[in-house]
Amino acid sequence: MNRAAVLIGVNRVKGLPALNDAVRGTQRMHDWVLAQGFAPGRVALITDEAGPVTAAAIQDAVERLLDPMAGVEQLLIYFAGHGLNINYGEFWLLSRGLERPTEAVDVARSAVLARYSSVPHVVFISDACRTAAAGVQQQFITGSPVFPAVAGGGAEKAVDQFFACTLGNPALEVQAQDAANAGTFTALYTEALLEVLGGGEPTIIEVAGDGEVPDGVVRPWPLKRVLREKVSARLIALNLHTRAFQTPDARITSDPGQAWIARLLPPPGAVSRAAGLPAGARTMVRPKAPGGGLADEQPARSLPDWVDATLDNVLGRGGVPGDSADPEEARAITDQTERHGKEFEPRHFETRCGIKLRGGQAVQAICPGTRIEWVVEGEILRAYPRPDQASDRVLLIFDDGSGAMVPLLPEFIAELSFDNGEWAGLAYEASENSSVHDPDPARRAARRQLREFVAAAVERGVFQPDRETLAALAARLLDAPLPDPVLLLYLAYALDDAGMVGRLRELIAQARARGATPLFDVALLAYRPGEAQDELRACPPGMPLLARGWSGLAARGVVLAEGVADVSRMRQPGLWSRFTPAAVDVFLQQLRSPEVNHA
Amino acid sequence: MRDLVFVHGRSQQGKDSKALKAEWIANWAGGLKKSGLSVPLPDERIHFPYYGDTLDQLVAGKSPEEAARIVVRGGAPEGGGELSAEEKAFIEAVLLESIGRFEADAEGAVQRALPPGAIVEKGVLNWGWVQAILVVLDKHVPGASSASVALATRDVFQYLTNDVIRGVIDAGTASAMLADPGAVLVSHSLGTVVAYNVLRLNARQKGWKVPLFVTLGSPLAVSVIKQKLAGIKPIGFPADVAAWFNAMDERDVVSLYPLDGKNFPLTPAIDNKTDVRNDTSNNHGISGYLGDKEVARRIYDAVTAP
Numbered sequence: 062m063n064r065a066a067v068l069i070g071v072n073r074v075k076g077l078p079a080l081n082d083a084v085r086g087t088q089r090m091h092d093w094v095l096a097q098g099f100a101p102g103r104v105a106l107i108t109d110e111a112g113p114v115t116a117a118a119i120q121d122a123v124e125r126l127l128d129p130m131a132g133v134e135q136l137l138i139y140f141a142g143h144g145l146n147i148n149y150g151e152f153w154l155l156s157r158g159l160e161r162p163t164e165a166v167d168v169a170r171s172a173v174l175a176r177y178s179s180v181p182h183v184v185f186i187s188d189a190c191r192t193a194a195a196g197v198q199q200q201f202i203t204g205s206p207v208f209p210a211v212a213g214g215g216a217e218k219a220v221d222q223f224f225a226c227t228l229g230n231p232a233l234e235v236q237a238q239d240a241a242n243a244g245t246f247t248a249l250y251t252e253a254l255l256e257v258l259g260g261g262e263p264t265i266i267e268v269a270g271d272g273e274v275p276d277g278v279v280r281p282w283p284l285k286r287v288l289r290e291k292v293s294a295r296l297i298a299l300n301l302h303t304r305a306f307q308t309p310d311a312r313i314t315s316d317p318g319q320a321w322i323a324r325l326l327p328p329p330g331a332v333s334r335a336a337g338l339p340a341g342a343r344t345m346v347r348p349k350a351p352g353g354g355l356a357d358e359q360p361a362r363s364l365p366d367w368v369d370a371t372l373d374n375v376l377g378r379g380g381v382p383g384d385s386a387d388p389e390e391a392r393a394i395t396d397q398t399e400r401h402g403k404e405f406e407p408r409h410f411e412t413r414c415g416i417k418l419r420g421g422q423a424v425q426a427i428c429p430g431t432r433i434e435w436v437v438e439g440e441i442l443r444a445y446p447r448p449d450q451a452s453d454r455v456l457l458i459f460d461d462g463s464g465a466m467v468p469l470l471p472e473f474i475a476e477l478s479f480d481n482g483e484w485a486g487l488a489y490e491a492s493e494n495s496s497v498h499d500p501d502p503a504r505r506a507a508r509r510q511l512r513e514f515v516a517a518a519v520e521r522g523v524f525q526p527d528r529e530t531l532a533a534l535a536a537r538l539l540d541a542p543l544p545d546p547v548l549l550l551y552l553a554y555a556l557d558d559a560g561m562v563g564r565l566r567e568l569i570a571q572a573r574a575r576g577a578t579p580l581f582d583v584a585l586l587a588y589r590p591g592e593a594q595d596e597l598r599a600c601p602p603g604m605p606l607l608a609r610g611w612s613g614l615a616a617r618g619v620v621l622a623e624g625v626a627d628v629s630r631m632r633q634p635g636l637w638s639r640f641t642p643a644a645v646d647v648f649l650q651q652l653r654s655p656e657v658n659h660a
Numbered sequence: 661m662r663d664l665v666f667v668h669g670r671s672q673q674g675k676d677s678k679a680l681k682a683e684w685i686a687n688w689a690g691g692l693k694k695s696g697l698s699v700p701l702p703d704e705r706i707h708f709p710y711y712g713d714t715l716d717q718l719v720a721g722k723s724p725e726e727a728a729r730i731v732v733r734g735g736a737p738e739g740g741g742e743l744s745a746e747e748k749a750f751i752e753a754v755l756l757e758s759i760g761r762f763e764a765d766a767e768g769a770v771q772r773a774l775p776p777g778a779i780v781e782k783g784v785l786n787w788g789w790v791q792a793i794l795v796v797l798d799k800h801v802p803g804a805s806s807a808s809v810a811l812a813t814r815d816v817f818q819y820l821t822n823d824v825i826r827g828v829i830d831a832g833t834a835s836a837m838l839a840d841p842g843a844v845l846v847s848h849s850l851g852t853v854v855a856y857n858v859l860r861l862n863a864r865q866k867g868w869k870v871p872l873f874v875t876l877g878s879p880l881a882v883s884v885i886k887q888k889l890a891g892i893k894p895i896g897f898p899a900d901v902a903a904w905f906n907a908m909d910e911r912d913v914v915s916l917y918p919l920d921g922k923n924f925p926l927t928p929a930i931d932n933k934t935d936v937r938n939d940t941s942n943n944h945g946i947s948g949y950l951g952d953k954e955v956a957r958r959i960y961d962a963v964t965a966p
Contacts, residue, residue, distance in 0.1 A: 063894065129883075129890035130925055179890035215891030216823075591746050591821075 144189025228522025314560025669849025691956025842869025
């Protein structure tokens with residue numbers, strides 16, 4: 062296979078503490094790719110040892126490798142340095158990443174564009190933090206994609222993303238504790254990664270049987286699982302005097318039985334996939350902890366593993382609780398699920414359509430296309446859709462001047478939940494007097510609980526079901542008179558993350574056949590560049606509901622309705638798209654002759 | 661003796677498969693005659709996978725000439741569907757590249773070809789600009805029928821971007837391929853793109869043996885075509901092809917470049933012949949290639965090799 066790599070290491074970002082092992086880690090990756098047989102001419106090593114690292118240098122390196130005649134079949138893009146998360150999108154900070162908004166790598170946009178490149182398998186590896194942006198300066202980071210605009214075309218390519226940590230958490234460099242090496246820092250993730258890629262975990266080396274030499278391979282799914290175990294084991298072994306934790310994560314879209322990342326001699330007794338574990342199989346192996354200190358404690362399973370096992374239980378797939386302790390954040394998820402899972406009044410409108418708010422209030426509602434009126438000012442809004450109307454949208458303005466564009470779906474009541482004044486959730490329940498309302502309270506409750514559990518996991522970035530779980534969730538979604546619009550929304554992102562856009566398109570077709578209009582994000586994720594955009598723009602609310610949808614929008618070349626495109630950067634931090642007062646002004650100008658309802 | 665497979669491009673004459681096959685064989689016979697040779701194979705060992713009907717469907721039942729006018733005009737023909745933005749951009753890129761062979765300052769030449777008072781939009785889809793490119797092309801290749809170039813380009817675009825069309829054409833072509841001892845594969849124009857793609861995708865898995873792959877008047881090295889092809893599968897030398905021979909007339913307005921180390925660098929290198937004198941109207945017709953003495957002889961040698 063013709064493999065190529067772009068390896069980026071940035072120790073120093075002006076305005077942030079210097080790192081110690083980013084450049085060295087990148088050089089170790091460089092040694093590994095050469096040992097793997099990558100042609101030196103197809104490996105770009107870009108570090109700040111010789112000077113500042115710029116977005117243009119990375120773009121140039123990627124572009125060279127994307128030359129059609131380069132014939133690259135796998136492209137690995139590795140980054141070690143400072144990273145952060147803005148609105149559920151990852152950014153890698155380059156040398157002047159804080160001063161210049163575009164001097165960061167927009168990983169989400171790059172990953173979407175990579176799908177439409179000419180390389181069949183692209184692997185992003187990120188040894189960087191995923192903590193939320195702090196302060197105004199960081200919020201203004203816009204980043205740059207490192208892949209060019211859609212060029213190669215053809216079928217979507219596999220793009221795997223490996224992260225050193227879960228969403229919202231830091232990646233760690235750890236200082237050596239022995240006197241001889243005092244002052245030496247090592248990046249936990251890269252160290253563990255290189256150990257596994259170098260053959261340090263023989264149990265996951267499979268026999269590929271594809272005629273290439275050597276015949277052993279490390280595939281993405283087992284790598285994801287083993288990295289969690291390895292990093293956890295290293296932290297325990299280090300016997301640190303803090304409760305530092307780090308859980309590696311990954312989004313994998315490549316074919317579990319075809320894709321591989323490392324090529325090695327198979328150990329004696331290694332088997333091919335046909336005889337091995339099924340794709341994405343989860344087996345928790347408790348690290349063997351050396352004695353002393355925190356290492357004696359029973360290790361908690363990681364939050365993603367806990368979410369996976371709980372989902373399996375809920376779906377009747379026999380999720381095994383295991384003997385590990387639940388992670389600390391598990392309680393927050395169960396509490397949120399319980400809180401948002403409770404039904405609240407009203408459960409029906411005579412018009413079978415409306416919006417209700419819990420824990421917060423709106424001061425104004427605007428809907429140009431549908432008559433609306435407050436039943437309870439600021440909290441309960443009744444809508445009067447026409448019989449032939451598929452959907453609409455309502456601009457809700459809150460007391461701080463910010464706003465949200467909420468889809469209006471006939472037969473459904475929209476529920477907005479607020480926690481401590483922050484918009485924390487959106488759900489839709491069929492009005493009790495609707496023909497699509499499920500009269501069985503137990504089934505309704507189960508569906509609500511499932512949706513809210515998924516919502517809480519999505520909020521924490523740990524909803525990453527494997528293909529089998531996704532299939533079970535899709536079946537559960539269709540086991541209702543009308544598919545739950547928001548559960549479909551969450552599923553759409555998960556299907557997209559798993560590279561199952563074909564299945565998403567099928568789901569949309571099934572939902573449409575029952576008369577359901579998909580939400581905008583759902584249609585966006587199923588959209589392929591070059592297709593007509595009118596139908597997409599007609600999906601409510603005409604723009605992404607989840608914050609992470611905005612990067613997908615730009616990467617797919619989707620153009621929003623005139624005027625709306627300007628609000629892309631006028632958003633407040635959060636899972637959902639909540640707009641700043643400046644964006645609300647834009648909407649107010651755009652919605653001409655609106656029916657305005659002051660609370 | 662090995663079998664022979666011909667993979668055709670677009671036929672402007674609207675002939676059916678039997679007539680086309682007969683024409684190709686006659687053209688080859690003409691080329692062989694220059695060496696005192698004759699066709700060494702019976703007709704049944706010469707395979708001619710035909711996809712002309714599929715190409716005709718691309719233009720919604722219109723005659724090629726009529727369809728060419730549609731492509732050039734870029735309008736929305738009744739029942740023919742409007743050219744998509746991507747398709748227009750593709751055609752424009754190919755055409756601009758083609759006049760780059762005649763004009764050092766291609767863009768300047770196009771600007772000069774714009775009619776007085778022409779409005780140039782600052783957009784990416786300026787069909788008036790494309791019209792001007794065609795004017796320049798016609799100026800340099802009299803009778804080359806720029807429309808036919810545009811139409812051939814549209815065929816290539818459709819083949820490279822429409823999965824359904826590509827699936828039909830590929831399946832038909834693949835059905836003619838043979839495993840051991842294999843078959844000599846000769847392709848022309850769009851057929852070279854089809855043949856390359858079918859080989860690249862299937863040769864190894866299906867065990868096809870191709871002692872010689874011949875491409876005639878091939879547009880494979882045109883930039884946007886390479887880009888689209890790479891989107892299907894990274895470009896590389898097809899497995900189980902022993903040798904690749906490419907022939908072109910340097911005046912050919914479709915093929916544009918040889919498949920050499922500069923324009924289509926592969927390992928092993930492709931053997932190029934660029935001195936064909938193709939005297940068909942646009943220097944691109946199949947008869948001008950198969951009638952070439954050396955081209956005909958190369959095919960003969962591969963077919964008759966022990």
